[in-house]
Amino acid sequence: MESFWDVLWFIFISYLFIAYLMVLFHVIVDIFRDDSTGGFVKALWTLALIFIPFLTLLIYVIAKGRGMAERSMQQAKAARASQEAYIRDVAASSPGARSATPVEQVAQAKSLLDSGAITAAEFESMKAAALGGTRATPVLSS
Missing domain, CATH: 1.20.5 (Single alpha-helices involved in coiled-coils or other helix-helix interfaces)
Known part of the structure; x- marks a missing residue:
C-alpha cells in the first residue's frame, strides 16, 4: 500500500465485504427459518447462493425482504417472552419472593x-x- 488513498480504498472494500457476509448469513438463517417454504425450495436458494451469490442475495432480499423482517420480529418477540417468563419463574421460586397467605x-x-x-x-x-x-x-x- 503506497498511499493514503490505497489504505482508504482497502478499508472501504473490507467494510463492504463484511457487510456482504453479514447479509449473506442473515439470508441463510432466514431461508431455514421460513416455515412456509418447502425443503426443495430451500435447497435451491442455498445452491443459488453458493454458485451465484451476489445476484441471488439481491433477488432474495427484494423478493422476501418483508417476510425476513416479520420473521425476525417474531423471533425477537418470542425470545423476549421466553426471557420474561424465565425471569418471572426464577423470581417466583426465590426464597421470600412470595408473600405468605x-x-x-x-x-x-x-x-x-x-x-x-x-x-x-x-x-x-x-x-x-x-x-x-x-x-x-x-x-x-x-
Missing part, C-alpha cells in the same frame, strides 16, 4: 404465641391484620 400468617403468629414470643393481644392484632388483608409488623415485647 393469610392462613400461613395466622399459623406463624400462633407458633409465636405458643412459644411465648408474643402476647395474646399481639396475636389477635396479627390475626386481624392477616385476615383483613393488611400486613402488620408485630412489635415484639422484650
Whole structure:
C-alpha cells in the first residue's frame, strides 16, 4: 500500500465485504427459518447462493425482504417472552419472593404465641391484620 488513498480504498472494500457476509448469513438463517417454504425450495436458494451469490442475495432480499423482517420480529418477540417468563419463574421460586397467605400468617403468629414470643393481644392484632388483608409488623415485647 503506497498511499493514503490505497489504505482508504482497502478499508472501504473490507467494510463492504463484511457487510456482504453479514447479509449473506442473515439470508441463510432466514431461508431455514421460513416455515412456509418447502425443503426443495430451500435447497435451491442455498445452491443459488453458493454458485451465484451476489445476484441471488439481491433477488432474495427484494423478493422476501418483508417476510425476513416479520420473521425476525417474531423471533425477537418470542425470545423476549421466553426471557420474561424465565425471569418471572426464577423470581417466583426465590426464597421470600412470595408473600405468605393469610392462613400461613395466622399459623406463624400462633407458633409465636405458643412459644411465648408474643402476647395474646399481639396475636389477635396479627390475626386481624392477616385476615383483613393488611400486613402488620408485630412489635415484639422484650
